[in-house]
Amino acid sequence: MSFEATAVIATSSWMICWWITESVSISVTALLPLIIFPLTGVMEVNNVGANYGSSIVFLFFGGFVLALGLEKVNLHRRIALTIIKKTGTSPNKVILGFMIATAFMSMWISNTASTVVMLPIALSVINLLIDQAENSKKQTKNFALSVMLGIAFSANAGGIATVIGTPPNSVLIGLLENEYNIQISFVKWMMIGLPFAVALIAIIYFVLVHFMFSTKGLKFSASQKVIDSELDKLGPISPKEKQVLWVFGVVVSLWIFRTLINSELPGLNLSDTVISVLGALALFAIPFNLKKGKFILEWKDTQKLSWGILILFGGGLALAKGMSSTGIVSLITTYIAEGNFSELLTASLLIILMLFMTELMSNVALIAVLAPVVAGIALGLDIPMLYLLIPVTIASSCAFMLPMATPPNAIVFASGYIKVHEMARIGIIINCIAVILLIAIFEFILPLIF
DSSP: OOHHHHHHHHHHHHHHHHHHHTSSOHHHHTTHHHHHHHHHTSSOHHHHHHHHTOHHHHHHHHHHHHHHHHHHTTHHHHHHHHHHHHHOSOHHHHHHHHHHHHHHHHTTSOHHHHHHHHHHHHHHHHHHHHHTBOSOHHHHHHHHHHHHHHHHHHHHHHGGGSTTSSHHHHHHHHHHHHHHOOOOOHHHHHHHHHHHHHHHHHHHHHIIIIIISOOTTOOBOOOHHHHHHHHHHHOSOOHHHHHHHHHHHHHHHHHHHHHHHHHHSTTSOOOHHHHHHHHHHHHHHSEEETTTTEESOOGGGGGGSOHHHHHHHHHHHHHHHHHHHTTHHHHHHHHHHTSOOOHHHHHHHHHHHHHHHTTTSOHHHHHHHHHHHHHHHHHHHTSOHHHHHHHHHHHTTOOOSOTTTSHHHHHHHTTSSOOHHHHHHHHHHHHHHHHHHHHHIIIIIHHHHO
C-alpha cells in the first residue's frame, strides 16, 4: 500500500472518531481532507477544494433554499396540519404516514428532494403535537426521533424501488448498457426493488416504534377540533403560498421528467442540480408583487441555511476522491476476487463491503468505482454479473448509520433532534438486516427473474 493510501486511511479513521464522538463540530471535521491531503501528497489543494463546490453540494443548496421558501410562507405548516387531519393524531400513525409519504416521493424524485420537502412539515407536526402532549420527556423525544429517522431511512429505502429513484441505480443501468449491452427494464427493476423497499421500510418502522424508540403509552391531546382550529387560523391559501407551490411544482415535475426532457432535447443536458438551483433562483428572482418589488426570499433569509451540512458533504466527497485515487477500493475488491471464496461468500463480502463503505463515501462515487470491478469478479467466478451487481448496487443505498452517509441522513440530522450515537445505534441494526435481505435476493430471487 502506498504512503498516500495510508494517509487516506489515517484521515478517514481520524474523521470517523470525531464524527462519532462529536469532539468537535461534524462540519469542522469535514475540513480535515482540505488540510491533510495536500500535505501528504494525496491531492493538490485545488483538487481537494473542488469537492466542496461539487454539483452535488449545489443540489443540496437548492433543496435547502426551497425548504426555506416553504417555511417562510408557512406552507409547510398548512401541509403538516392537513397530513395530521388525514392520518389522525395517534403517534404510530403519524410516524407511518410520514414514512409512506417520503418513500413514495423518493421512488420518483431524488431522496434529497423528498427529505427536504418532508423535514419542515415534520418539524411543524412534532412541535404542534408535543406542545399539545401531556407525556414524559422521554416519550416525546422518542416520537420526535422516530419521525426524523423514519423520514431519512424511508427516503433512502424508497429510492431503491425504481430505476430513477436514486443515482446508483442509473449508474448501474448505464454501465450495463454501454459496456455489456445488457438492458434492465423499468418493470424488471421494480420486481426486485419494490418488494425489497417495502420489506425494508416495514422492518424499519417496526424497529423504530417497537424496539428502539417505543412510543407505547404516548398520547396527544390534540383533537380534530384543535387541528381544524389551527387550519382556520391560517386562513385561505395566500398568493405567496400559491407562488411557492407553483415553483415547487415545476421543480418536482422537472425532476420527475428530466430523463424524458433530455431525450427529446438532447442538447439541453438538464440535471438535478440545475433544476434545484433554478428553483432556488426563482424564489429570489420572481417577484410576487412587481410594483413593490417584493420577493419570496431575500439573501438575509439564508442565515437559516444549514451551511455546515454543505461543508460536511464536501468533506465526504473529498474523502471518496482520496479513496478512489489512491486505489484503496480496488485493492480491497481485488483481495476478495483472489481469495478463492465460494459464490455465496463472495457475494456476501461484496454486499457488506459496499454497504459499510457507503457510510463514508458517496454512493454514486462508490458504484462508479466498484461496479466495473464487481462485474469482473462475476466474470471470473463464471456467474451472471447481474446476480452480483444488483445486490451490490442496492447495498449502496442502504446507509443508515452516519449523518454524512446519505443526504437524507444529513438533512434530518440538521434538525437538531438526533445525536450521531443514536443514529449509529439503530443504523447498524438496519444495516445488518439489509445485508441479510440482499443475500436472500442474491441466492433466491435473482435466479427466478434473470
